[in-house]
Amino acid sequence: MEINVKDNVPLAPLTTMGVGGKARYWASCGTVDELRAALEWARLRAQPVQVLGGGSNTIFADGTYPGLVLKIELKGIEQSAGAVDGEITMKVAAGEHWDDFVAHCVAVHLSGIECLSGIPGLVGATPIQNVGAYGQEVAQTITAVQALDRDSLEPVSFTNQDCCFSYRSSRFKRADRGRFIITQVSFQLRRGVRPALTYPELRDRMAGHSGYDQLEAGAAASTAVRDAVIALRRAKSMVLDPGDPNARSAGSYFLNPIILGPVMDAVDERWKATAVDPDSAIPRFEESGGRKKIPAAWLVENSGFGKGFRFGEAGISQHHALAIVAYGSRAAAVVRLGEMIQEAVEKRFGIILETEPVLVTA
């Protein structure tokens, strides 16, 4: 099969951060056969391959990526009745835009992913980091993932359990990082169900929505929740908006660390010894096995990097301490600020923050 490979394609416009250089080779793939052909093309020429989805979680280095960048453009949504009455299965091609898919589900009265409204990126990327927000994560509704094995070029199918989902992670991000290209994701959603509001920030917002309790379960209630989530995200500049300079980011730059109980005790001691107010406590949320999840944004802010901080061509969003914002075209400026924050948080708390976006070197 013939594929159309382009030379020296600028990558900055293909990412939400809008920084970085170009791809030596670039190809757009709309079918599994095109994907396979592109992988064969790269293998024949001994070229490395970098897969690119919506560009909301990828930062390309300055200079030239010395290989083939594959843009995922697989499209299509198939809807069918699930095994149980009221359950619907949606098989979604990896190249569909996630938020368009969420909007579609809400419009056809399906619930299960409405709290994940307003998240940029493509459907195929969501299982990789088990995308989650406001009390939902895709692991709760994914039933299967179809992928292409980059070594054998054979299709592979994973059940939910096979994906080894955990907090913002899966086998595709850890043990099998880079091994598969996800081509389709299946979700099991429910019709006519009132969204479960488990996240306090969202629950509070809906409590202020007069008449929410009277809204019919299904499209009306799900639409109200979707609108509320988008409003919450917009207030933090976490919705793609060309008119908002704070939205020129890759979303959260760091993962919220989850640490063991005894490590938390040590971190608390360290904080007490240096905090201006020794009675102030580090916020935490209980996780399984006595582990604690700490909001990374709080660690960043309490290490000297407040909202609106600016360092050359990069800065911190004025609306969310976890988003690094680009003001120029150089990826190096963004990455350097990320490193400075990591160093400061480690020095202050002894915690090494993990970077969430994929940093692709040239």
Ligand code: NAP
């Ligand atoms: P936030 O509401 O300021 O919360 C910050 C942290 O506190 C998050 O780790 C959140 O956990 C945790 N948290 C808050 N209330 C909690 C509760 N009652 N129980 C347990 N944990 C609680 O978060 P934000 O940064 O503005 O983001 C809003 C939502 O979008 C969060 O759910 C966040 O995780 C999500 N988000 C996800 C991604 C992604 O999937 N890659 C990227 C950006 C933001 P959770 O993380 O478990 O929610």
